[in-house]
Amino acid sequence: MEERMRFGVITAAHQAEVHERPLPPLGDDQVLLRMETCNICTTDYGLWTGARKNQPMPMAGGHENAGVIIKKGKNAGSHLNIGDRVGLVAYENCGQCRECRLGHTLGCTNIEDDWVQSEDGYWGDFGFANYYVADARNVIKFHSDIPFEEIGFLENLSTVMHGIRMLDIKPFETVVVIGAGTMGLLNAMAARAYGAEVLVTEVDEKKIARAKEEGFPVIHPGEAGYQEQIRESFNGRALNSIIVAAGVTPANRQALELAQMDTKILFFAAGYPAPDLPVGSNEIHYKRLRLMGTFGAELSDIQIAADLLDSGRVKVSGLIEAHYPLDDIQKAYEAASTPGAYRVAVHMWKDEEESLCTLR
Ligand SMILES: [Zn+2]
Ligand SMILES: [Zn+2]
CATH class of the missing domain: 3.90.180.10 (Medium-chain alcohol dehydrogenases, catalytic domain)
Structure with missing residues (x-):
């Protein structure tokens, strides 16, 4: 048969x-x-x-x-x-x-x-x-x-791992993840597993609740003084990395607003229609920003993602x-x-x- x-x-x-x-x-x-x-x-x-x-x-x-x-x-x-x-x-x-x-x-x-x-x-x-x-x-x-x-x-966490490794995230570094959808929270979880202090920004009520449930501080970017709130919640420390996990122009704009001297910005999400990135090269130059994109995963990222899932360090x-x-x-x-x-x-x-x- x-x-x-x-x-x-x-x-x-x-x-x-x-x-x-x-x-x-x-x-x-x-x-x-x-x-x-x-x-x-x-x-x-x-x-x-x-x-x-x-x-x-x-x-x-x-x-x-x-x-x-x-x-x-x-x-x-x-x-x-x-x-x-x-x-x-x-x-x-x-x-x-x-x-x-x-x-x-x-x-x-x-x-x-x-x-x-x-x-x-x-x-x-x-x-x-x-x-x-x-x-x-x-x-x-x-x-x-x-x-x-x-x-x-395994697949989506491995693409996240590729980004986390590009950002070279180390213990006690500060990370803001923009967007608390599946990929935003996976990024937040992986950064946390690598020892970073992670904060999430989100506008949707349901996703805010989910992110809190997963143990992340969440800030609504529509609130007045939200940048100040983020700075305070990191005790005034520099912001090392921003992960943009929402493929829309306002998320890109928010990343540029939050970026400080030497911040790395990772564009994780694609958007349809394609989002704009309103930034001048002088800003990138003077702030020494590092803008990067990621898509896909190396074999080593896939194995690390499997280890994170298998060990329960990312749930x-x-x-x-x-x-x-x-x-x-x-x-x-x-x-x-x-x-x-x-x-x-x-x-x-x-x-x-x-x-x-x-x-x-
Ligand atoms: Zn997928
Ligand atoms: Zn080959």
């Missing part, structure tokens, strides 16, 4: 469906995963709402997924075992080119940046699938019993808004694209399906 996989696919704006296709054969260097969950990323629902036009359709997207190894190819690493819980390396690399050997796997010269279309016409990485054939080198093993939907934060359970079965992927997209929503987790199996899984 031919084994098949079921997966979520966006076929048009506001339209997500569940399709089926044959499961690809398992190569010698690969593992077969029974996938458990995939969280809906901003990139995914941006395509679903029609806001992001930079991706082709039908898009079998999803990349915040997690599962269990159920079969190993004969050359798949000896450190991997049947039953291991794993996340996936979302930023592939060859491991052999010059950039990879220098540790700069994001700069890998052997990996296509462009979307690749499968022979049966789909784009994307089939993240919302119930089975997944992965290269053994691209799975990251977890040792603790954290839930799969939390392992699903993401409060960033999961809702759960839906794969069959309700349309509803899951509706929930994920509701303004102010945190992550929505899609579960690949219903409990009663468990016994029908012939590949186990």
Whole structure:
């Protein structure tokens, strides 16, 4: 009997469906995963709402997924075992080119940046699938019993780690994170895990409450004297880093208002439509500002993100808004694209399906 996989696919704006296709054969260097969950990323629902036009359709997207190894190819690493819980390396690399050997796997010269279309016409990485054939080198093993939907934060936390390492955050440094959405709070949590004192600015009531719940001081940037409040809450110390985790012009403006001498500003978020950055080069020059951007993650960032999740030093359970079965992927997209929503987790199996899984 031919084994098949079921997966979520966006076929048009506001339209997500569940399709089926044959499961690809398992190569010698690969593992077969029974996938458990995939969280809906901003990139995914941006395509679903029609806001992001930079991706082709039908898009079998999803990349915040997690599962269990159920079969190993004969050359798949000896450190991997049947039953291991794993996340996936979302930023592939060859491991052999010059950039990879220098540790700069994001700069890998052997990996296509462009979307690749499968022979049966789909784009994307089939993240919302119930089975997944992965290269053994691209799975990251977890040792603790954290839930799969939390392992699903491996990709986004790894992109956060790339930024934290660019900012070179050290213990007792001061950090302001602008925006308390999923990515803002992940940035805040990672900076805190690295020993920084972190303050969050946010305008939305629900997100303010969430940020406080996660233990962060929150300041509303609309309040008179908010800059003064921030200075006071850091006891007058210099502001070392600002992370802009909201892709809108007012967030950029706020970062420039808050920047002091020698502050580093990291532009973490993309925005659609593209936000403006109203700054003159004299200001950058005289304040010795360091403006930087980040997108993606090195292999080393991914491993550190896994360690942060696995050790519980970054706890993401409060960033999961809702759960839906794969069959309700349309509803899951509706929930994920509701303004102010945190992550929505899609579960690949219903409990009663468990016994029908012939590949186990
Ligand atoms: Zn993502
Ligand atoms: Zn490479």
